[in-house]
Amino acid sequence: MLTNRQLLILQLTVKDFIDSAQPVGSRQLSKKPEAPFSSATIRNDMADLEDMGYLEKTHTSSGRVPSEKGYRFFVDHLLQPQTLALEDSLQLRTLFQDQVGESEELIRNSATILSELTNYTTILLGPDTSMHAVKKFSIVPLDQQRAVAIIVTDNGHVENRIFDVPPGFTASEIEKTVNILNERLIGTSLVQLQQKLLQEAKYVFEQHIHQAEQLFSSLQQAIAVEPEERLYFGGKLNMWKQPEFHDFQKMKSFFELIEKGNPAMDLFQKNGQGIQVRIGSENKVINMEDYSVITSTYSAGENMEGSIAIIGPKRMDYARVITLLDTLSHDLSTALHRLTFGQETDRRQDK
Amino acid sequence: MLTNRQLLILQLTVKDFIDSAQPVGSRQLSKKPEAPFSSATIRNDMADLEDMGYLEKTHTSSGRVPSEKGYRFFVDHLLQPQTLALEDSLQLRTLFQDQVGESEELIRNSATILSELTNYTTILLGPDTSMHAVKKFSIVPLDQQRAVAIIVTDNGHVENRIFDVPPGFTASEIEKTVNILNERLIGTSLVQLQQKLLQEAKYVFEQHIHQAEQLFSSLQQAIAVEPEERLYFGGKLNMWKQPEFHDFQKMKSFFELIEKGNPAMDLFQKNGQGIQVRIGSENKVINMEDYSVITSTYSAGENMEGSIAIIGPKRMDYARVITLLDTLSHDLSTALHRLTFGQETDRRQDK
DNA sequence: TATTAGCACTCGGAGTTAATGAGTGCTAAC
């Protein structure tokens, strides 16, 4: 069990190391007014904390550095609740004020602003749009062979794809096609679209349209909504600013880590609700031992969640980032709701 | 006037420095079979080349390094025409084979592959889409207050924007609006759209539609096609791989340079046709003294040009990059034409 | 008994020095 003084010393050590990136020594700590003990006393407590695994030394006569266990304890028990700095909250406010109508823009800007405020790297996972329902189909012929298929979803998102039209297909047949699609498939969610097209519309096509087969395969391609790119990055280069990464190899491996999107996705795994902190090797992703990740989720409507991850050194400013992330993910949810459902209406009225 | 041997020595010096990034000395050069002269002879010629400003020394007893004038002379007179390496041309081929229907995708991939092949940074300026003509307008209401405006252009590009609908606006009025737009503005290029909307459609609206003013201002906003982001990057991090940039400050200033898009645009200035090489301070952009830029243009249809820039150290492999860039910009033009005008038809038939 | 002062010891980092080697210019011989 830790004595009160040991708790204090652990807390001060972690804080100091977060600020300075330098191993902290007993004499240094004893100078602080918060720790009115002699260096020897602190030395003894530090030795105990080291025995218990909360602190480490980089070499025999160096100061102490928090271990992962130390950081974890700090985050779980020693974090002092913080209110958002005035400056930060002003910055955030501009983000949501300047915004007009594009939710993707809003998400992208969130990633940028978070990385600017924290000086860490942000990865934002956009909401899964595949749950949205189709509001309208449209087909615009371009020339003899090609046309654009357009799908508008109920949140105002527009998907479009160029596809090949069977030779000799007439304008009236295109009109018929669009009508069939609109009669049969409105309200279908994007994920289900392929399947429903087959179930509900195929036989109708076969009855009413020439060259139904060719058209149908083209349509299927056009309608296949790609599991689209949903990752937004902010401050990819920020890890530079951390002194422990002023090093060629370290930076290189960091970029390799985040450039290949897959591991980036892994960062979001096993998301419980709320804010999660994963320190160093607590991240199950390979080569993440040197980083901490703080994740949060936000909502962009029913059944549509996105996640935000902030990646920094293990020595990251947990208190500040947590506060910031909490505020932002909340504000972002609100803003996205407003964008999706309109300023004054509410989804329930809409139904 | 340069003697033949001096030409040879200049050429070998530049080549060697491009490969090794190390100042090249006389003894080193004399070992090469291409230069069967004694080190003293080479030393004398090098001294002359230095007097004439083609070579420089980093310090009194170092080997020689090409000056900007030296690189310029090398590029203008000593470059040996090269055929594309088999490996490179295979890589390029896959780029154009795998491609399906998206021209933006194709452009993005071009940037990536160029940066992979060269290990330099690529900036690709997409074609200016504002010359395209409107093929069709469409408006899809989302709820009481908002609707999506959709503009399809003749190349199959789809612009869309959410806008506010005046309160109490009915479905039939929206239909009328769309009809007016389609009657009056089809064929207008995107740049002219705002203006024509005012000239040709405003009075029609005022005659036929309730609340024309409110609708009109919403529409104007919705229709304003942003001078959209047309820059695609490849290998932003590649400058790392160049030994002369294994340095915190250098890399930082490089990123600052390319991150703020404006200077990046400047790189493309005063584009003559064909391939252009700008070495070090020949770039009129500030802080570009340490880089060389090779640019090329490609065409994506009538009046629609894009540019490609490859940024590397002054020590870049000019011969290879020029060949590669030449091939790619040509292939890219062809591929884009095919995408835009269809595989077998030609624009002339279309008219 | 818990804290503090004092002391010997450790180790990384900064600064100095010396050796090395690849380079140069110049002169004289070929």
Next chain:
DNA sequence: GTTAGCACTCATTAACTCCGAGTGCTAATA
């Protein structure tokens, strides 16, 4: 005109010293 030879320069590297901030341990103190 070309080359061999020589004296000189200078960046790089390794070895060495010095210094300071740190530690653990022991004995004195509150």
